[in-house]
Amino acid sequence: KSIAIMTPEEGTDFGWNQQGVDAAKAAAEAAGIEVIVASGLGYGDVRPALREIAADGASLIIAHASGYATSAPEIAEETGIPVAIVDSPQALKAGLVADYTLSGHEGAYLAGRMAAKMSRSKHVGIVVSGEPPSWNSQSAGFAQGVKAENPEVKITYAVIGPAAYSDAAGGRRVTESVIAAGADIIFGQGNGSSFGMLQAVETAKAGDGGKVLFIDVIGDKTSVSKGFLLSSVVWNITPVYAAMIKDLQDETFGTKRYAIGLADESVALLKTDQIPDDVWTAVQTVRDQVISGEIKIEPVFEATAVRALMTDVSAAAQ
Amino acid sequence: MSGFLSETFLAALLFGAVTAAIPLLLAGLGEQMSEKAGVLNIGIEGMMIAGAYLGFVGAYYSGSLWLGFLTGAAGGIAVASLMALLCVRIGLNQIVIGIALTLGLEGLTAILHHFQFSRSYPRLPAAEATVIPFLSDIPVLGPALFRHHLIVYLAVAMVAVIIWVYRRTQLGLNLQAAGDKPAALDVAGIDVIRTRTMAVLFTGGMAGLGGAYLANVGAGLFIPFITGGAGFLGIVLAMLARGRPGWVLIGALIFGACLSMTTAAQVAGVNIPTDLIQMLPFLAVMVMLVLFGRRASLPAALGIAYERGAR
C-alpha cells in the first residue's frame, strides 16, 4: 500500500539522505505503491514521528539513520508495523524488523586503488566530519585499497570534529591542512561539511602546483562540482528497498539482511572526466576480482581500528 | 621529509588557526562592547548566522566579497536592532529575547537555504589574499600570517581601534558608565538608551561580519547551522577577557590554535579519539579559571534594562 522513509536531514544533501529518499521513491514507483517521505527529523527522539507514520497507515517504515535503530524496532513492536533499520544486523525479527546495513567498503577499496594510482605526490588524504560506523568502514576500505595498490603511498587521516557534520568552514580548514601536508587526492565524507572540503579542493593547490582532486561518497555531486570531482562511491539503495517490498509481499520480511555491494552495482564508482581510461580499466579489473571473491575486504567499523590503518607519520619520519 | 614537519604544512596549520580565530575574534569583540554597556547579548549566535547567510547571499549574487561583508554586517545589525528595540528600548528580558532570536534565525536561515540553495550548493571562488610585502616571505610565519584576505588584518586592527576607544575617548567612558551605573550617565546628559543601542548595533555588525567571514572566507559557502556555537564561544571569550579587547584576540587565537593542534595531532598519526582532543581548549580554559579565577569584574548593571527615574 505505502512505504515511508524517515531521514535525519533534508533529502537534498547529494548524499545519504538524498540517496535514501530517491531510492524509496524509485522502489515504490516500481512496485506501484505510495511513498511517505519524512525528512529532516534530526537525530533526537523520533518516536513521535514513527508512531504517527504508523498511524497514517504505512505498511513499511524505513528508518534511514543508525540513530533510529533503537526506537524503530520498539515502535514496530508497539504498532505491529514492520520497520527497516540500518547498522543493526542483530535486530532481525521475522515480519517486523529487517536490517539493511549499508557499507560501501568495497567501493571505497576501489577508490583507494584508483587514488593510489593517480596520486602524483604519493600522498592521499581522508577527511571526515565524524566517525559513524558506515563512514569508518569506507575510510578503512579506502586505506586498504591504497595500500594494496602501492604501500609507499602515504595516507593522512583527519576528523574535523566529533560531530562537525555542518561545520563547512572546519571541513575546508582541515582539508587545506591535509593538502598542505602533501596530499593531492582527498577522500571526503561529511554531510554539509563535505561542501567545505570540496571548496578546499577547488581553491588549494597541490604541492606540485597542480590540481587536487576529490573523491566523494554515497551521492553524486557532479552537478554541483566544478571539475575537481574525481569520483564518488555511489550507493544505489533502490534494489534494497525493492527487495524489502518484495519480501513484505512474500511474507519473508525480517528474515534476511540486505546489503549493497559491487556485484549488483548498488555500490559503484562514479565515472568522471577526470579519470584516465587506463586507470578506469584497471579499476574495473579490480572490481571484477572483488566480485569474484579473489580479493576479500573485511569491513572495519570501529574508529580506533580505522586510525590504526593510516600512515603513522611520526614513525615514518624516523 | 615527513609531511608533519614540512614548512608548507606548518604554515597551513597556522593559517587555519588564524582563519578559525577571526570569526571568534569578531564575535568576541562585538559581545564585549555590549557587555561593557550593560547588555548581555545572548542573541549573538543569531546575529552571526544571519550575517553568514546574508553575507553569502550578498557575495554570491554580487560577485564581490566586500559587498558580502557589507550585507553580512547589515544582517547582523538588522537582528541587533530588533534586540536593541526589545531589550534596550522597552527593556524585555535579555536572555529570553537573545535565545529566541538565536533559535529563530537558525531556523529561518535553514529554511531559506533549503528553498534557495539546497539543489545547487553554490560556492564562492577563493578569497583573494592581500600579501604583505617582506613579512610574507618569512618562512612558515609569512604565509601563515601575512597572506590573508584584507578583512583579517582589518579585524586585528579593530582590536587596536577598540582599545583606543575604550581608553581614550568619551565614548569609552560612556560605554563603561552605561554598564556600571547607567543612571549616572543619564544625569551627565548622555542618553543611556542611545549609548546601549549603539553598543548592541555594533555587536550585531561585528557578529554579522564574523558570520560573513565564516561563510565567505572560512567555508566559501553557506549551509544551515554553519556557525555551530561560535557566538556562544564569543560570549565566553568576551567574559574571560574582562573588558580588554587584547585578551579577546589572544583567546580567539588560542581557540584557533587548539583546533589546528587537533588536525596536527591527527596528521601526525597520534591515535587519540578526536573527542578527547576537542575537549582540550575547554579544559584549558577551565584550568585557567580554576587557577586564576579571581572575582569576575562584570559590569554592575549587566543584564538589567535601564529605565529613567525607576526605583
Added chain:
Amino acid sequence: MSEKAASLGDRAVDVPAGQAGRDIGRRLLITLGPVAVSLVLAGGVLLAVGVDPLAYYGLVVERGLVSPLGLQQTLTRMAPLLFIAAGLIVAFRAGMWNLGGDGQFLLGAVTAAASAPLLLQTLSGWLALLVAFLIATSVAMVWSLVPALLRAYQGVNEIITTLMMSFLGVSLANVLVKLVFLDPATTVPQTRTLPVADRLPRLFETTITSGLVYGLVAIVLVHLVMTRTAFGLKLRIVGANPSAAVHAGLNVPLLTIAVFAISAGLIGMGGAIDIIGIQGNVRADWNPAYGLAVIPVVFLARMNGFAAIGFVFLLSVLSIGGESAARRLGVPQHFTLVLISIVLITLAIAEYLDNRQNQSRRA
C-alpha cells in the same frame, strides 16, 4: 550582575498575590493572545515559502494537542523538560545563571543509560531504575561542583564556567559513550539498551511515560520548596540580595553550592528520566539541547513552577505538532524553531504591555 538581574524576576514573583482568580484569566489572555499574534507572523513566513498557514496550524493543533496520539507524544516529551525547568527555577531564583544544562543533562543521561542495564542483572526492575536514577543525579551534581566552588569561594562568574562545563560535559558524555560504556553488541557507538519492558511503566493504556508524573511532582515540589520553606527563602535571599544574605548570617558559599547541586541534580534527573523512561540508551553525539529552549520558558513563567508547567506544555505542543505539520506540508522541520522563537518574543512583549497597563491603571 546576576544577582540583580535575577532579582528582577524575583520582584515579579513577590508582588502581593491577592487577586488570584482574576489573575489566572488575565494570564491566560496574555498567553493566548501573543500565541495568536505569533501565528499570524509565522504565517507570513509560511506564505512566503508557499505553504498554507491555516493548514499548517490546523495540523499543529491536531497533531500536537487534539489527536489522542499527538497529545500522548506531547505529554511524553514534557517529562524531561519539566525536570530541566525545575532545575533552572532553583538556580535562577537563587540568582545563579546555570547555563550548563546541556552538559548536566547528557551526563545524567549517559550514567543512567550505562548503569540501568547493568543494575538490572542484579536488582529487581524498579530498584535498578531507582539506583540508576540516583547515580545519574549524583553525577550531575558532582559535575556542577566546579562552577559551584569557583563561584562560592572565588567569585568566578558562573555564566562562563557553566557554559564551559557544558561544552566539556557534552564532549565527555560522547567520549564515555564511545570509549567506556559502549555496547559491544552493536557497531553503532551507543550504550547498552534498556529493554522496553524494563523502562518506566507507561500511564494506563497509553504511550505516555510515567516520567511525566515524576516531572510534575519534581517541579511542584521545587515550587513549594522555593516558596514555602525556610531553605527556599534562604536561596531566594541569596538570589535577590547577596549582601543581605551575608548580613543576615546566611552561609552564602554553602547555599551557593547547594543551589548548583540541586539545580544540576534536577537537570541530571531529566536526563535519567529521558533514558529510563523513553529512549532506553544514549547514542554517541546525541544532544537534544533542550536547555536552550527551556531557559526562556522559565523566565517567561517568572520562575513560577505552575506557570512553567503551562509553558513547557505549550513548547511540547509546538514542537510535536510543528514537526508533524512540517513533515506533512513539506516545510523543513526548522520551521518549528522559527515558530517557537516568534512565540517567545511575542509572549515577552505581551508580558511587558501587561505590566505597563497594570502600572498605569494603578496610577
Added chain:
Amino acid sequence: MTQPPNSPSPIIVLEGITKRFPGIVANDRIDLEIRAGEVHVLLGENGAGKSTLIGLLSGLQQPDGGRILVGGSETAIRSPSHALSLGIGTVFQHTMLVPTLTVAENLALGGRWWQRPRIAELTARVAEIAGPLGIEINLGARVSELSLGEQQQVEIVRALLRDSRMLILDEATSMLTPQGAAELGALMRRLVERGLAVVFITHKLGEAADFGDRVSVLKLGRKVGELPPERLRSLDRGALVDEIVAMMFGRHAGDEAVTIPLRAADNGVLLDVRDLSVAASSEAPGLEAISFSIGRGEILGIAGIDGNGQKQLAEALAGQRAASGGSVILAGEELDALNVGERRRKGLRYLTDDRLGEGTVASFPVSINYFLKQVGESPYWRSGVVRTGAIDVRARELTRHYDVRTPGIATPVGRLSGGNIQKVLIARELAESARAVIFNKPTYGLDLANTLATRQRVRDVAEQGLAVLLISTDLDELLCMCHRIAVISQGRLVGTVANGAGAGERVGRLMIGLAA
C-alpha cells in the same frame, strides 16, 4: 504671595506642577519660583515630594500637570541633557558617580562621544573651583575608593564645573562634617552673589536658617508654606526654626532636648571588646587593637569622620567580618568563634546603615523582611516549612508597635520611604531577647519626626538595661544621647570623652587630630 519690587527676576517658575506615581500624588499643584541670587531652601518630611520635584526640574521625569517656565517661556524639560543645556545643574540625593571610573573620568562624563576627555583642562578648572571651597579632590582616585562624603564633594564640584545658572543640591550636606557643611553654606552664598540660583534641600533646620534666603515647605506633596527673604531676615535663628517646625509638623520646638537616659542601678559591664583587630582590605581600612566596654543601660557613642573604620568595627562585632585578633565578650561569654546567627541568638544585634544594600531585600514583602535574620526559626517556621499565619500576625504587631507606615505587610519593602524601612530594621533588631545593640547611623536621611522617634527608641533600649553602641557622624546626635563618646580615626580609638559640659569641643578636637 506678594512680590517686593526689588526682588530679582525668577529663573524658573513652576505653576501648578503635579506628579503622580502609582498610588500616590508625589507633587500636588506646586507653585514655586526660583530666583537668581537666592538660596531657596526646600524642606519637608521624608516622602514629601522634594526629590520628585528635583527630578522634574532635572529632566528625569515629566510632570503630569502644570507648567514650567524657564526664563519666562514655557518649557518642557525633556531629559537630563536638556536640563543641563538649560543651565540646571543637580547634585542628587543618591550618588550619581560611576564607581569604576576615576574622579577625573566622572567629571569628564557627558562630553561629545567622539571627543577625547580633556583631563588636563579639567584639572585646572577643578583646582580653580575646589580650592576656595576647601575641598580636596584626588582626580586620579577611583570613585569606588572614596567615602560617601568624598563622593558628595566630587558631585558638588561636578555641578559647579558646568557653569550652571541654577544649582540644585538634594541633601548634599547629609554626609558632610559640620565644617564641610559650613563651607558649603559659604560657597552657596558666593554663588548666589555671582547671580546663580541655588535650590538647597536639607533635613537640618539649622542649615536652612543659616544658609537660606527663602524657604519653601512641602508636606504630602503639597506646598504648605513659604518664607520670603524679608521674613527670614526679620527672625532670629531660634524663632525661625520654631516657625519652620510649626509649618512642617504643626508642632513646637524644644522637643529635641538633650535627654541622656539614666543608667540603671545594675550597670556592670555587658559588652567587652578587647584588642579587636581587622586586617585592612583593598576597599576598606583595617582596625587596630580596639578596646572598650559598655555597661548595662549605657550608650557609648563612636564619633569620627565617615570612613575611618566605623563600618568595619560594627561588622567585626556582628560577626559579619573576620577579625584578625582580639575578642568580643558579651555578658562574660566569648563570641569570637561564633558566626552572625549565633551572635544574634546570644543577644548581639546590629542595625546596619545600609538599609537597602544589605539591611533588606527590597523586592520581598515587609513581613518577610522582619524575619530575615530568623529564617527557619520557630515559631515562624516549623520543621523548615513557613507558617505564614504566625509571620503575618507578628508582622502586623511589629508594624503597629513600631509605627511602620506601609500600605500593607505584603508591600515590597523597597517601596517604603527610607524612614519606614529604618523602622522595619529597628523592629527586627530589637525584637526578642536583645542584650547589646550596635546602631550604625540610625537616623541618616530621616526627617525630623522620624529622627526624634528613632532616637527615643535608642534611649528606650538603653533604659531597658541593654548595652548600646551608637555609631554616628552627627556630633549633635551623639551629644544628646550618649553617656560616653569614643572617637575613631583611621581604624583606631583615639580617645574617649565622658558626655557633659564641653564634651562637644573635646570630641571635635580629637576628631581633627588634637588631644582632647
